[in-house]
Amino acid sequence: MSNRETIEDLRSWLTWLEEEEHLAHVTERVHWDQELSGIVRRTYDIYGDASPAMLFENIEDYEAPKPNKLFIGQFRSYSRICMMLGLDPVESTRRDIGLVIKERLNTLVPPVTATEAPVHDVVDTGDAINVLKFPVPYFHDRDGGRYVGTMHAVITKDPDSGWVNLGMYRVMVHGPDELGIYFRPGRQHIGLHSLKYLERNEPMPVAIAIGIDPRMTFVAAGNIPATTSEYDIAGSLAGHPMEVVQGKTVDLPVPAKAEIVIEGFVHPDDWKVEGPFGEYPGYYGEVPDPSPVMRVTAVTHREDPIFQASLEGHPVNETHIIGSLMKAGTLWNAFEYNGVPGVKDIACLPESAGGHLVVSITPTVPAHADWIATVAWSHSAVIWSYKHIFVVDDDIDPWDFGQVSWAMAWRVKASEDIKIWKNQRGSPIDPRQEPEAKGYWDRVLIDATRP
Structure with missing residues (x-):
């Protein structure tokens, strides 16, 4: 059995990182309002590729038994990406990683569907919904709000073909059951799906999965060709199918062993100002502008869920490394084709x-x-x-x-x-x-x- 087959979900991944001394437990009291992100930024700036992944376990306003853990930094190290892919983290080069991704992009391993799942241990609907029950950070002093979606997968489906897309689009909290997703109809794959729902004048079902198998987040941030599901590519990276389960209030397959899934709908003409946000170029993004609003219909999670995030902004951070490797893999194929x-x-x-x-x-x-x-x-x-x-x-x-x-x-x-x-x-x-x-x-x- 190769190393990459020992990862079943975020928790087994954390166990492995702990065994390999790649995980740092942050037990000192830390505030979710910019202090947490400041610690992460300082860690990246000092340690670079030797930065550990970090599990924050003592966050202001989030005491047990409430959700009180936040995981960050899994992809700030090329060594951890090698571990995830089953490569030797000492001997492998970035060229080796790109070529492995190139090969696995050419094989599809569709997911399998479960009838029950740990992500449905707790199901909140109606007045019980509050996305801020999780320790969502406020990252930068000029951000438009707290961002619940920074290391995650936004899941949508083509209403005609059934193509399921997983994408990493930033998600801002407007309220306990109201989120702003940064996308535009027609732009990126979620935008292609959105156009079809707009043509039908129907709400688009959406699920946001947080704390998932690292292969899923890795490909959600990549550039998988349209009509190909990231579930299939994540299965190829893993060497076995991803496990999914039907959402509770949306007709979408969600990761069965996710820590958290937020379900809801984006309705036509329901937009609200979103942003700004400290983005990947190292600057704030567009001038704050209306983005589609997601009305939350359910929040499901495991017992004692682990929230996951990524610090965006000045390079180098996790998404810069994901992007560099996924783009290399896809370009290898493009040049060859x-x-x-x-x-x-x-x-x-x-x-x-x-x-x-x-x-x-x-x-x-x-x-x-x-x-x-x-x-x-x-x-x-x-x-x-x-x-x-x-x-x-x-x-x-x-x-x-x-x-x-x-x-x-x-x-x-x-x-x-x-x-x-x-x-x-x-x-x-x-x-x-x-x-x-x-x-x-x-x-x-x-x-x-x-x-």
Whole structure:
């Protein structure tokens, strides 16, 4: 049995992290209002990739027997990602991780359905609903509110095909039974589902799963192709099917062993101002703007549930690392599918928060770098990432920006090797863009290969 098969849920994952000395228990009293996030930020800044995962067990206003635990930091270490995937955390490189993800993205392992599940140990409906029964942090001093969804999976379903999507879209608390989900109809996979419900003038059922098998959160933050369910990819990463159960008030499959599931509906024309939020570029995102509202119909959870969160903001944090590896895996497949030769390694640098993509190649055809850029900029992640693409020779480690910088300095002739595409579709939370230009940015290709 490989290591990755020993993970059944968040609790078994925590047990394994404890055994491998990757888990730090924070037992000192900590306030959920910015103190907790400050501790996490300081840990990441000091320890970097050696940062432990942290289990906070003494949070202000959240004493036992109420839900009183918060887990954070599982993906701030490449070693823990290797553990999750069954790779040697000492010998494996980031290239190895990307190639394993590439291969497992090509195999689908659909989930199996249970009739009973630990996530239904406690079921709150009606007046009993209160999403703040869990220790939801207030992360940054200018955030629009407390964010219950930062390391989770938002689950929706295509009403025509039945395609189930798991995505990681930020979720702000408006009230005990009212949440704001940051998405727009037509944008991202949840937006594709939303369009269909809007056309029908029907509410869209939604479930938010928190504290789940790490493979599920890993792929929920990735760029899985449309019509493919993240449940199937998580099963492939795990080497066995994920286990799901029918929601209590929504017609959606939810993770059977999740710590927490919040169920509800997004109704047409029900929008409310959401944000701002300290986002992945290291700045606050868009100017606060209305986002769809989720009306909560049920909150289910295990006994003594463990809440889970992620600190967003200045790199490097968990989602920067997830993004760097998932994007590498999907791009390996994209280059292969499009017949691009000579690709040696792919790095979507986490230090750039996804803005820099570096591809090392053995140049074999004219305009090889242009071909790389054409394929990468047609990828689904292009709206949020790959603002700048650097193509380097195979003697350069694309993960080492020192080497990349050297190649840029001495293998680039600016008049020939730097190309700019203006006003391309881009991230709506790029801080460089003026408010009226949000959603567009300039793209740059730098060919830093030898002539």
